[in-house]
Amino acid sequence: MKTDYGTLSQTINGLKAEGYTLDFNVQKDCLICHNTNTQLSPEEFEIDGVFRFEGESDPDDEAVLYAISSTKSDAKGVLVNGYGVSNDDASAALVQKLNRHR
Template identity: 50%
Template sequence: MKLSKNPLSMYVYDTVSAAVNGLKTRGYVTDFSLQENCLVCQDARYNAEDFEIVEVYRFEGDSDPADEAVVYAVDGSKGRKGVLVTGYGASAEGLSAEMAKKLSIEKH
């Protein structure tokens, strides 16, 4: 793996699955999912102030915009480290403003 110049993207991955697997080998083992105003995993909920995004990897589909995805490495305040995989662009609809800002890759 090569180092990247983006401080929140520490490694370079060719695919979403490679990014997820790489993060999991480095301790990001929890699978987070996204709801309108929080992240959830198992029995826990994380509001925007309860987690930090520590790495971000964006993947663009070559021919199909539906193939675009973002992989986030997440440190939760309850000690859980994990991965969030979301679509990019239109899939952000329905998020609270606070969550959209927290997950915005433009600010990184």
């Protein structure tokens, strides 16, 4: 895995080319890909890479991209989030796992 692909969209495309094809979202106590109904609890995934993007003129454009792989299957995908995952969006275990890699 490369450490720099360029922009957020270039990084997503680069990771997709490397097999990170699922699009994960945070759901209370897990990550979920709605297209495939794949759900991963904090103990069922690893974070293979973290990429940070800062908006040039607007702090609201900041984002973190996680490259995620399952420890229970061959599922791999990405999670795009604003800077940090809040406790409002996810369980404490999920927030702790994601923040450990910041």
